[in-house]
Amino acid sequence: MDPFRRAQIILLCDLCKTAHLQSHCERCDINLCQTCVGKHLSDSSIRHKVVLYKYRKSLNYSTCPHHADELCKHYCEKCDIPVCSTCVSSSKHKGHDISDILEKLSANTESLQKDLDELETRIYPRYEEMASGVQTEKAELETNYGKLTTIADQQGELLHREITAIVNQQKSNIQEMKIKHLSTLNKNTEEITQKMAELKQIMSDLKSILKSNDVSLTSSYKSRNSEFRTLPTKVRVKLPSFTPQKINKDQLNEMFGSLSPLSINTEHGDTIKSAEAVSSPPVKPLLDEPRFTAAIDTRYTELYSVSCLSEDQVWTCGTNKTMKLFNLQSKLLTSIKTKSEDEPGDIAVTRDGDLVYTDYRDKTVNLIKNKQIQTVITLQGWYPLYVCSTASDDLLVTMISDDDKQYKVVRYSGSTEKQSIQFDDQGRPLYSSDTFPKYLSENKNLDICVADNGARAVVVVNQSGKLRFRYTGHPSNTEQSFNPRGLTTDSQSHILTADIHKHRIHILDQDGQFLRYIHCHLERPVGLCVDIRDNLFVAERFTAKVKKIQYL
Structure with a gap:
């Protein structure tokens, strides 16, 4: 055989x-x-x-050091060592607490897994963040110090201009004084010259009288000597002087400005709280039978996505260019058309309550604030598909390349790309390269979860983009018929994904372990979201209804 x-x-x-x-x-x-x-x-x-x-993993039991033919399948809690059956029955371990080695292994494995999870999802990412921060600071060093140098140059130019203006003003004053001085001297010269001309004429007349012996001329002569004995006014001008001010370097430095000293402080590193120490939401057990509580008729031909604004208001989008806000009574509260007038790819609500939508045709991600549409992201070479808003108010966007051969998840803070997730540690693509839907959500532990319909899997990476696990359906499912579409997470870090062809929702824990199905007579569930009270809203594709379900 x-x-x-x-x-x-x-x-x-x-x-x-x-x-x-x-x-x-x-x-x-x-x-x-x-x-x-x-x-x-x-x-x-x-x-x-x-x-x-x-x-399965095969267990390798250790051989007992005291009984070579036996394996250590027990554990002595008091002695803190593995022991065999013969050791247990011996007097050496009499009265000691003995447990099954598998129980001890399971407890230790759980502890190791917790340590690994904490290192991967909480501690190592903080080190990466710090290292990235230092690299960013180094990269900005030249720019920042260049700005200081530019400011110093600009201040120097200002002082140069002020000093040049002062020098030019003083030179102008000197020139003005010089002109005034010269004018005064010229006027004085003219007065003296005039008197001298008169004196010359008198002296010539006197000489002529003396030569002529003319009695009438001599008798009519009148002396003017007394008039000229008083000399003309003498103008005295005192030259101006310039007294240079002694240059005080301290005052000059003070006028120029001051440079604060370089301050280098070493701060003690923050202590990251352990996962157990971080305050967690109250435990909400799963209901044995989830309850259907409301239905909203959206009146789309086909419905694709739903996103919660509050406990009783949801945004929806489907097969037209209009995004609609409904209450639980199916009343249309608001409707907004896309800027391009093409149907939106996906929608999400931010922490501030604003609506975000992706536009495949014009390659944009848009924010609607006070009914005004702002384009926050414009892509080159990639098409945006699905979007979610994170706990830190970033946006996560799934996108496919122009040639339909590559797929990735990108994190944005505003319009700035902060992270790109595309390959695993071996350089293999994390996501299938096809145009099937890839809804996504951020979990409470900051994992990034993607429903990769093309790969028939939920792909989960940690916040650093390292692969944690792939969920391909219930372990007993051998039909390979898992078709995940919509995906969301709740306050308990559950991952919920819509299995569209099986008309049900899979509930997983944060480590990818299957917990339960939700049926509730669903028909082709496609989009999912939860509100702040962990009520589940399910968008049914062809009925175009949103169903509200309580499952916790």
Whole structure:
């Protein structure tokens, strides 16, 4: 007989002992058939980890150091060591608490997983953030110090201009004084010259009288000497002087401006609170039977997306250019047309209550504030598809390249690209390169979750973009018919995704473990969102209705 067929006959389910096993619970170290998987998972007190049998991890028990033929399948809590059955029955461990080594392994594995999760999702990203901050500061160093140098040059030019203006003013004053001085001297010269001309004429007349011996001329002569004995006014002008002010360098520096000293402080690093220490929302258990509570008729031909504005108001978009806001009574409260008048790709509501939508045709992401449309992101070489608003008020956008060959998730702060998520650690694409929908959401632990319909999987990466897991449907599902569309997360860090062809919602925990289905007579669920009270809103594609469901 073929050994593989013989092994298939021998390996039976550990619960029913009759059916062939298909799965294995690594937490409980138990083999399960397809029927017994559901029964096993119904015990929610244990965090089960069910995988296909071929993917199970085999346990390597250590050999007892005191009994070489036995394996250590027990654990002594008092001595804190693995022990074998013979050791347990010996007097050495009499009265000690003995536990199953698998229980100890499970507890330790859980602790290790928690440490790994904390390092990957909380601690290492903070180190990356700090390193990025230092690199940014270094990159901006030349620019910032260049600005200081420019300011110093500008101040120097200002002072140069002021000093030049002062010098020119003083030179102008000197020139004005010089002209005034010269004018005064010229006027004085004219007065003296006039007197001298008169004196010359008198002296000539006197000489003529003396030569002529004319009695009448001599007798009529009148002396003017007394008039000229008083000399003309003498103008005395004192030359101006310039007294240079002693230049005080301290005052000059003070006038120029001051440069604050370089301050280098070493701050103690912040302590990141452990995941347990971070305040968490109150635990809300899942309802055994989710309850349908309301239905909104949106009157679209086909409905694609829904996004909560409040507990009783939701934004919707579908197969036309108009986005509509409804209340729970199906009353249309507001409608807004896209700027391009093409149908929107997807919608999301920001923390401030503003609406964001993607426009595939003109490659834009747009924000609607007070009914005014602002284009915040314009892409080159890529088409925007789906969008969500994060806890830090960033936008996450899924997009596909112009040639339909690449797919990525990009984080934006306003119009600035902050992060691009496209490949795993081995350089392989994280997402399938097709035009199937890829709704996305940020979880409470800051994981980024994408419903990759083309890959028939929910792909989850941490906030640094490192792959955490892929969920491809319930472990017992072997039909490969999982078709995830809409996706959202709640206050308990559950991941909810719409399985459109199976008319149901999958609820996962934050680590990708299947928890439960929601049915509620859904028809082709496509878009999902939750409000602040964890009510689920489901957009049905062809009925164009939004159904409100309570599941917690």
